[in-house]
Amino acid sequence: MEHPVDPAPDPDPEPALRPRPASPLREVRDERFAAYGVRLLLKRDDLVHPELPGNKWRKLAPNLRAAVAGGYPELVTFGGAYSNHLQATAAAGRLLGLATVGIVRGDELAERPLNGSLARCAADGMRLHFVTRSAYRDKAGLPALAGAEGAYVIPEGGSNALALHGCAELGRELSGACDVAAVACGTGGTLAGLAAGLGAGQRALGVPVVGGGFLEAEIRSLQTAAFG
Numbered sequence: 001m002e003h004p005v006d007p008a009p010d011p012d013p014e015p016a017l018r019p020r021p022a023s024p025l026r027e028v029r030d031e032r033f034a035a036y037g038v039r040l041l042l043k044r045d046d047l048v049h050p051e052l053p054g055n056k057w058r059k060l061a062p063n064l065r066a067a068v069a070g071g072y073p074e075l076v077t078f079g080g081a082y083s084n085h086l087q088a089t090a091a092a093g094r095l096l097g098l099a100t101v102g103i104v105r106g107d108e109l110a111e112r113p114l115n116g117s118l119a120r121c122a123a124d125g126m127r128l129h130f131v132t133r134s135a136y137r138d139k140a141g142l143p144a145l146a147g148a149e150g151a152y153v154i155p156e157g158g159s160n161a162l163a164l165h166g167c168a169e170l171g172r173e174l175s176g177a178c179d180v181a182a183v184a185c186g187t188g189g190t191l192a193g194l195a196a197g198l199g200a201g202q203r204a205l206g207v208p209v210v211g212g213g214f215l216e217a218e219i220r221s222l223q224t225a226a227f228g
């Protein structure tokens with residue numbers, strides 16, 4: 001079998017998806033922590049990307065790379081009326097020239113002026129499709145109902161196996177930098193990936209900001225899907 005002697009370097013079709021430098025870690029001095037001998041460090045992951053901050057970049061970037069590599073023309077995802085994830089997906093679509101569809105929980109919103117968050121999605125070109133709260137619970141059939149069959153489907157909150165690999169990178173950036181890494185949890189995807197990326201002896205602590213009863217099972221199943 002013959003190989004080209006001097007293969008051309010791979011073209012980089014998506015500069016917007018190039019890996020980003022590690023986000024900075026900044027110390028916060030606070031006597032309430034110091035009194036207990038605790039050093040508090042803030043991982044300024046909000047600075048990791050100007051339009052896809054924090055876990056939005058961590059979770060979306062691997063999915064966006066998969067969507068681009070798979071030749072999908074459109075992204076579809078899900079969220080509530082104030083979803084940062086919807087906004088980030090809309091921004092990603094604009095950056096990559098991909099169409100985006102946002103399936104929004106609450107059909108009553110269709111009758112009202114868009115709030116700032118949804119208006120931002122629309123301004124970035126996202127087509128919004130409002131569904132009832134009960135229809136929203138079973139998401140499998142919703143992309144087709146929204147006219148987005150064939151689109152790359154990103155789950156609510158962006159949490160899937162690929163997203164966990166992106167969040168594991170966040171954990172690796174913290175390797176050796178702290179004993180405990182704490183993060184707020186919505187779907188649990190960030191915690192699940194972050195924990196997998198931390199080094200030996202480090203622990204991840206998740207603080208559920210919505211009812212957290214389902215999170216342990218969800219995190220276990222996400223980790224199994226991502227890492228086995």
Ligand SMILES: Cc1ncc(COP(=O)(O)O)c(C=O)c1O
Pocket residue numbers: 054055084085157159183184185186187188189190191
């Ligand atoms: C700042 C911040 N922290 C934590 C979370 C929770 O992320 P997850 O849904 O992965 O648990 C979110 C939501 O995405 C968030 O915006």
